[in-house]
Amino acid sequence: MPAGLGRTIHAWRRIVIIVWLAVAVAGAVLGGSVYDRTQSIDSLPAGAPAAVAQARLDTLSPEGERVVAVISGRDVGAIALVQSVSRIAYEIREIPGVAEVEDSYTTGTRQISTDNHSSLITVELAAGLSDDEALRTADRVSAALRRIDAPEILIGGGLPAEREFGEQAVRDAAVGESVALICVAILLILLLGGLVVGLLPLAAAVGAVTATLLALTGLARLLPVSDYTVNVVTLLGIGLAVDYSLLMITRFQQERAADPRAPTAELIERTVATAGRAVLVSGSAVAVALAGLFAFGDPVLAAMALGGALVVVLATAAGMTLLPALIAVAHRRIPAHGRLRGPGLLVRLAGLAQRRAGPVALAVVAGLLALGTPLLFVEFGNSDVRVLPATSEARQAYEATLEKFADPPKQxxxxxxxxxxxxxxxxxxxxxxxxxxxxxxxxxxxxxxxxxxxxxxxxxxxxxxxxxxxxxxxxxxxxxxxxxxxxGPAAELTDAKRSVAERLPVALAVIVLATGALLFALTRSVVVPVKAIAMNLLTLLATMGVLVAVFQWGWGAGVLGFEPWGALDLTTPLLLFVFAFGLSMDYEVFLLARIKEEWDRRTATDAAANDRAVLAGVTAAGPVITTAALAIGIVFLGFVLGDLVAVKEIGVGMAVAVLLDVTVVRGLLLPATMSLLGRWNWWRPGLAPAARVPERADH
Missing domain, CATH: 3.30.70.330 (RRM (RNA recognition motif) domain)
Structure with missing residues (x-):
């Protein structure tokens, strides 16, 4: 970390704030248009066997999109219904862009429900229509279908489902982000001890998110970006920006408490040199984890990786530039300490873990493995109309075709x-x-x-x-x-699963090696990074087991307001892997940075130096980690307020991962394993376990 960065930011604090304000205004004005540029993305790479087969089919026998209507509530033989359906069917055939209409009265296709009170109408649009042309044609078809004289008309199909998914994603994002920001603001104001200091992290979060929306708007002109990508990365940006801001604010308070007479510029310089280094390493770790998504060769995951990398870079930049500038302007309104003091939960857990290191480590590992057991029975699928809320008309039309017809049409x-x-x-x-x-x-x-x-x-x-x-x-x-x-759908899912299985080792190698190297640079130890990666994998395993029980088995359906469809979305474990792994590294870096500082201060002859360094590091970093976990947990629970099941999976998964990581892993397993290994924690090649090489805390 450049020694003068903090002092430079202090000197140019107003310019830094003005630049970020301009970006935020531009993002607020222009960034919202990103939802108008989003599009559905093919989940298969071009070379997948199913993609090759579909491309050949499109050449040989091109087919257009289909609009399906379920006409219900009247006996299918009623003369008025027969006349109404027949008249509308002929009208639809005259609409430009319509290729074919199949119904139970004007064609030979008879699709009658088992109770004789429902029938199907299928309208195929012409192949080769652009997206806008297909949507306009589908709208005209839907408007005509709704004029049929029947008590109930449900319209579904691929285009209506995609539109509902996009609209629902926008609504979910608006509700989730608004509730998350309000709840996080209240939490931070209470815990940091004041209105101004509590709103500083939110200012950094708003800056990071609006900048991300602006960047995604530009990116959407060059590459396909989905609604799902926008939802996930914006909430991730809020969480990361709040995390990094908390670390910077609490470090500034500690530096000021240690040296009350030091000039503000010097305090900010120290804050950026220490906490800023942790933010930089943490942001790099999360970015590297997201980069691992590129290894899967999936267009959806590639878009998510690119969007995620953008938000991580911008959240890191906001934490290292905007937040110090805001502190420099508002330092008199930052109290000496808020409520982030006292022994804290992590300190009490760490003390217990150090006293009973062996049993605690064994119990935690066994418990996490037990939570991961449902993963043995996992089923993966591609999200379809079933992930829409029960109130969705497209989903109701899909379910009606399955429930009311003895031989429903299948893809x-x-x-x-x-x-x-x-x-x-x-x-x-x-x-x-x-x-x-x-x-x-x-x-x-x-x-x-x-x-x-x-x-x-x-x-x-x-x-x-x-x-x-x-x-x-x-x-x-x-x-x-x-x-x-x-x-076909089953071929696409088969190829997607095979692609993931083949590329997973590469992604794991990229993420593990890169994050291990970052942690080695932070701690100068080989053992600590290996332990950190192993603990993160345990957290992920337990989280995935919980998700299988909640979403695949439906154990949480009533509480979370969804209907299980017997599988998890195939992208969920991959996104959770990189997000949970990256955020776990977030807290790992926060904690290890302080533990390493305390270790470097201990003397080589102190036999209990390792345990005391761990406890001192937990005491210093524990409150901010706990608060950051609460904040980011609230942010990701904002996903749960939405109605898209795939988004709920990410929200619940991240909340569970953060809860397990901060309490069980950081509070119990990390202190227990560090006590068991003692000086071996700090071993590296060429350094005997009993040796010590004093290092500066800000090396």
Missing amino acids: PLTVVVEAGSDRPDVKQLVDTMKQLPGVSDVYVRPDVPAGVTVADVVPDGTSDGRPAQQLVADLRALDGPAPVLVA
Whole structure:
């Protein structure tokens, strides 16, 4: 950390604040348009087998988006209903951009419910429409469908579901961020001991978030950015900015208490040189964890990684520049101490852990492993209309088709074989498909170019469940005249899971090695980084186990207000891994930085130096870590207030991870393991465990 950075910020404090204010205003005015630029992102890389199959299908037999309507509440044979549906069906066929209309009265497709009080209408839009054209056409189709003379009309399909997802994401973000900021403001005002000092972290958070929105608006012009990305990274920015601000404020209070007569510029210089270094290392660790998402090759995760890296950089910059400048201006309004003093929870837990180091370490590890046990039964899936709230019309239409119809339409697996369907070996291949376990029916498409066979294979059960995924493997393993290409929801999920499994070791290596190197630079120890990484992985394992029980098994459905769909979104564990790992490093850096300072002050002949350094570090950093955890826990619980299940998973997962990390891991497991290892904690190659090399606290 440059020695003069803090003094420079103090000298240019008003300029720094004005620059950040200008960025915040620009972000508030222009950044909101990012939601107008967001779009859905294909979850598969271009080279995935399902993506290759779909691209070939789009060339051979292009299909447009579908709008589905469930017409209910009247006997399907009622003359008035028949006339109304028939008239509207013919009107829809005349709408530009409509390719085909299927209904139970004007076409040969009969889709009647088991109670004879509901029927289906499916409208296929023309292939090749732009997104805006497809939306406009879908709106005209929906408006026509709503004129049908029936008591209940539910309209769904891909386009309506995507629109509802985007609108719900905007509403969830507005509610979650507003509630989070208000609750965090109240918490900080109470704990920091004043209105002005309590609002300083919020000012840094607003600066970081508005700057992020502005950056994402520009990024969305170059790369696809989803609503989900915006939601997650903005709340992450609030949490990180508050964390870093708390660290800087409490360090300034401690420096001022230690040297009351020192000039403010000098105090800020010391604060930036010590706490600023921890902020820089912490921000680097979180950024590195997010960078690990690029290793998965997933377009959705790549967008999340890029957006997350932006918010981490900006939150770190706000913590190291804006916050010191605000302290320099408002230092007289910062009390000597707030309520962040006294023994604190972490100090009491650390004392217990040091007295009973072996049993405590064993009990904590066993407990975390036990919490992670449900992970053995995890099911992953791609989020679809089922993650929308129960009040969503698109979801209600989807559920009505499943519940009311004996043979509801399913999205099949589509097989492409580069050989004509009239060939005997292709006919044999189709017959073999029909005999495969889990196949309901097989339809060979007649309207494809010569020399190619396209067959729709309808699976038993859901379109992407385990039987359908197994069917994908069975189809691809068939011996035909040409390779069997398979597209469809189950094929996409199968390829996504395989891609994650193949790339996970690379991502782990990137994150573990980079964060380990950062912690080594901070502590000059090999043992401490290894322990930190192991403890973070234990936290993540326990968190994922809790998520399986809450969301897949539905143990928390009533409390959290959602309906379980029997799986976790495939991106959830990956996002949780990088977010929880990064934030765990946040607190690890905060704590280890103080422990290392205390260790460097101890004498080599002091046998209990290690334990006293740990306890002194926990005493100094424990209050700010506890407060930061409370604040960021509140921020992530803002996700829970939304109605999107995938977003709730991230919110609950992060809140659980923070709770476990700050209490069980930082309070018990870290002190216990450091007591057990003693001087071995500070070993590095070339240094005997009993040796000591005095180092400056701000090296």
